[in-house]
Amino acid sequence: MSTLGTEVELDLVVERKETMAVGVVLLTLRHPENRPLPEWQPGAHIDLVLRVDMVRQYSLCGDPADRSRFQVAVLREPESRGGSSHVHEVLMEGESVRVRGPRNHFPLVKAKNYLFIAGGIGITPILPMVAAVNATRADWRLVYGGRTRASMAFGEMLRRAYGERVSLRPQDEYGLLDLPALLGKPQRRTAVYSCGPEPLLAAVEVGCEKWPSGSLHLERFAPKQGATAGPQSSFEVELAQSGKKLLVSEDMSVLEAVEAAGVPVMTSCEEGICGTCETKVLSGAIDHRDSVLTEAERAAGDTMMICVSRAKGDRLVLDV
Ligand code: FES
Secondary structure, X not given: OXXXXXOEEEEEXXXXXXXXXXXXXXXXXXXXXXXXXXXXXXXXXXEEEEEOOEEEEEEEOOOOOXXXXXXXXXXXXXXXXXXXXXXXXXXXXXXXXXXXXXEXXXXXXXXXXXXXXXXXXXXHHHHHHHHHHHOOOOEEEEEEEEOOHHHOOOHHHHHHHHHHHEEEEEHHHHOOOOHHHHHOOOOOOEEEEEEOOHHHHHHHHXXXXXXXXXXXXXXXXXXXXXXXXXXXOOXXXXXXXXXXXXXXXXXXXXXXXXXXXXXXXXXXXXXXXXXXXXXXXXXXXXXXXXXXXXXXXXXXXXXXXXXXXXXXXXXXXXXX
């Protein structure tokens, strides 16, 4: 789902920072003058601008009806590029942090039944989803895996709130999630939502291959394996709003070419996973290399992530 043109930027205050599980802190952010925060829906994420050169995306995990605060949970990543350790070690209660968004590329669709499969910190976008679905007549189930029970943020809270609908499956007690048992029999009118580490998502994708088209909804923290690979040929990009024509050479991205032409563009991950740089395409065939758009959105061919995607032919015209 496109959220083009809905970006806002706010300086919020870290009202609370609390440990939710081993290696996971929950940040509660408020407006310094207690103004209401932008609306959002389950599946949305925000950017935290931790430094000018350090922008990270985190799923909103609180209650969308509570406009007084945003909540995000942050896992300390052993292989961190600096973002999660900055949140854990540097960012303190009472400090200000710049927030961009919210943005939603993982929206909750209407279905009769829902199967949620979360791995580790991938539980965060699922939290407001199960709350929303639980308030309807839909049938649902959540299977939540993690390394150990102590590392699984919100696990016990989910069990207390929803009982048997929630299966907690720490790996040291149960092994890997039994996806063949969960996904082996395709279900009609059932939406499968999954978020977590790439191996889990890749396995869920394989497990859903025989499910009706459109059943599976994924959100990734890292680019899908091989997503950005492909031929690196040069092509022309025309910026419709200014009439500028740019050459995107083999070794540069569309984003780099646009920025080099002095045209400001909103970016964040620059890996094709957050959706910030989504840009309308007015003509030309797109070589999609992102990990955000659905198959249907790719087929529509009217929008692209310019940080990674390229042209299939000689020319693209962008609504920039
Ligand atoms: Fe994140 Fe392009 S900047 S998808």
